[in-house]
Structures are given as C-alpha cells and as structure tokens.
Amino acid sequence: MTFAQVARIIGEELPPSAYKHPAWWGSDPKHTQAVWLDVGYLARPGLRARQVTFIRG
Template structure:
C-alpha cells in the first residue's frame, strides 16, 4: 500500500509472512517503486536504446524486430512459442519452420538464423509439435 502526502510517503512491503513499513520522502519512494517494478517486471531493451548497442541495420528487415527482442532479453535461456515470434515479426513463419527441424538450425546461411546468431543467441531446444523453441546465450 502506498500513501502519499506532501512531505513523506509510507511504504509497506510484505512477502506474505513478514511486513515492513517505512516512512520515506516521495523522491525515495519513487525510486524504490521503480526499482521494484524493474526487478519484478523486467522489460527487454527495445527501439532506440537497443539500436545504440548493436547495429540492427545489418539484420534483414523481416527479422530485425525479432533480433531486437532476443537482444533485449536478459535470461540465459528462455522459451518462445512460434506465435510469439510471429507477433514480433508481424508475419507468419514459413510452413517449413513448422515442419523441419533444420529451419531452426544455428547457421549463418539463412537470414533468420543469422539474426539470432549475430546478437549472441542460439537455438538449443525445439518442439515442432508444441511449436516452441528455446533460445540461449552463446
């Protein structure tokens, strides 16, 4: 619960077993809330911020947003569904992506796999039946 007044803010933090109460300045309360939100709801780097760290123009346009998304993920390993990937790229994956393991191979000879390899990811698990792929940092 967050109670605001002009000078101090009361913050109560509970993990279900213990509860802590703090009386802090509004500035400190804002900083704590931002840090908690960042810790609980991390967001991938996107857009301009990501572009400053990696030149996404070298990635083919169709897979550029996927590369940005993968680049922004901080987890060592994470799973994505084919539909999540399609939402990111704004188009359907080709039928061969749903049919052949080889489509997901870590090779630079295809623009889609080059996109994830260039930003330091690789595929490590694939389930064509469930339509999921696991990416990990190289």
C-alpha cells in the same frame, strides 16, 4: 516462446518449413532467418509443442 509469439514479434507468419524442419531454426549463418545468431543466441525448437527456446551461445 511459442512460434505464434515469434510471429507476432517479427510481424508476419512463420513459413511452413519452420513448423516442419528443425534445420530452419539451425545455427547455420547462411540461413538469413537466423538473426538470433547475430545477437549471440542459438535456437532449440520443439516442433510438436510449436515452441522455441533461445539459448545464449
């Protein structure tokens, strides 16, 4: 899904770090934005394409 689609779903723009740092999408449960971990997914971002793939972990 595109970063724009993610932003639409959550109802707000993603922070600049989501576009610049793959670690923002990381699997560290200390990152409060990583709610996908709570439902069993990992995120694989493509920063250049501004897309993320969520994979069942």
